[in-house]
Amino acid sequence: SQQGEEDPQALSIQEGENATMNCSYKTSINNLQWYRQNSGRGLVHLILIRSNEREKHSGRLRVTLDTSKKSSSLLITASRAADTASYFCATAPEANSKLTFGKGITLSVRP
């Protein structure tokens, strides 16, 4: 069953702009992870944020987690054409080790 739901489904921005992607989930989690996938290729891990954390940064990426609203956001600042990809949020419930992925957001960054 799909737990994470990303929003929007597709996003198109100009190079240099910021991109914000959202993820909502239904049940409690141990952690939430964001992955990137370039067309037809393997997923690459971006950030893991645990349920007791509120914000994490990695380079141009910033992830926030609001467990009261069961939502997370991924912000990519100063986007580049190379950021064009699909982005997935994935949640891991507290009780088991399964990772459940959302359907993904397609980000297009125009040069």
Add this chain to the structure above:
Amino acid sequence: EAQVTQNPRYLITVTGKKLTVTCSQNMNHEYMSWYRQDPGLGLRQIYYSMNVEVTDKGDVPEGYKVSRKEKRNFPLILESPSPNQTSLYFCASSPRTSGAGTDTQYFGPGTRLTVL
């Protein structure tokens, strides 16, 4: 280089012809998993393994088998492939037995399977 490898990367086969997709990781990870990715459905877990000789079903295990005889290898077996198993398949691994419950997953490059 630390990585997860899959073979073959592309495969076209016919209904009913048994096939195996291999997966190997060189990071000494405990946890391994198989996913399939279909348009509009995202990634769905097929099977996972928390340790050698320990495997369990994911969300969509029907039509698939796995084995974990060694820590590094986790092959996916389709005994009698059908067209609805046409998909993009990913193998992934995590350092600890708790898997994604606590850790990042490292993904292989994917195997694109077409069943005619």
